């Protein structure tokens with residue numbers, strides 16, 4: 450999907466909330482959007498999800514999308530499972546399949562007991578589980594999450610983390626906003642910041658995927674490929690159709706010809722899937738906890754001290770093309786596509 454000169458304002462004379470957004474949204478990537486309160490993050494996410502339309506510019510190549518809004522409309526006259534069945538149908542599933550997947554997602558989130566509860570009677574946390582389940586059940590190509598973790602209990606947050614990793618491993622794209630800077634830390638392939646109506650690459654963003662790994666428990670995967678076979682998404686780019694490895698994956702070639710990958714636990718499934726679906730597939734010799742934080746498995750070694758070579762040469766997965774060559778603090782040039790009427794109250798220059 451591509452955003453070309455996209456702007457949004459509310460009302461014909463309203464200030465431009467977003468202006469001249471240029472963004473390539475790649476497949477198989479996790480993108481984080483940041484910005485201060487009221488900067489326009491939710492506005493951007495609604496445009497990305499296709500539930501709102503730009504006031505200027507174009508969005509093309511939209512994939513099958515699903516969206517978790519910041520606020521769930523809990524007053525709808527449905528039980529939880531009926532609502533999920535209804536939404537599943539809207540996403541193109543047949544009724545029985547939609548109902549089955551809805552019930553499965555409620556179970557994964559530990560909310561099976563509330564399947565027949567009217568939405569209006571659900572607690573805030575269970576409502577949020579339903580809100581998230583409706584977006585996940587159709588396995589969208591583009592999943593847009595606006596503070597989707599808020600209100601979920603710890604177990605449900607981890608289920609959502611894993612679901613995000615699964616979507617990316619399946620070649621989907623996940624775009625998220627979250628107030629917690631540690632949410633999926635180290636896992637995002639690219640980070641952007643909305644400021645003064647512009648979408649800018651985050652000044653600390655590492656679109657090459659070599660962010661520090663997420664704190665907390667990691668997983669060590671010992672794997673062996675065919676002689677000379679590149680890792681999925683590896684330096685020579687011959688990923689042969691397999692999903693690329695998530696950012697934050699540390700890769701250490703071993704003298705015995707195997708490769709040790711250390712990955713945030715949330716992404717271990719994604720990495721395993723990428724290895725197993727590579728052509729030719731990699732042989733997984735072992736999977737163990739890394740001992741990098743509480744909850745790690747016993748008897749593990751400490752890969753953090755190993756000379757890790759990250760997958761830094763994987764191509765940047767996303768770009769805000771007009772901004773990419775400018776320092777984040779530089780004035781963003783006003784583009785020719787700016788509507789003539791853009792007497793925007795937002796300043797023309799970034800601070």
Ligand SMILES: Nc1ncnc2c1ncn2[C@@H]1O[C@H](COP(=O)(O)OP(=O)(O)OP(=O)(O)O)[C@@H](O)[C@H]1O
Nearest residue numbers: 459466484485486487488489490491492493519643
């Ligand atoms: N439907 C709307 N009608 C009018 N103005 C709106 C509407 N939605 C958002 N705005 C305005 O657009 C600006 C950006 O809002 P938006 O919700 O996109 O920001 P945000 O970065 O997501 O904020 P927060 O972090 O507080 O959720 C704000 O000034 C807001 O008041």
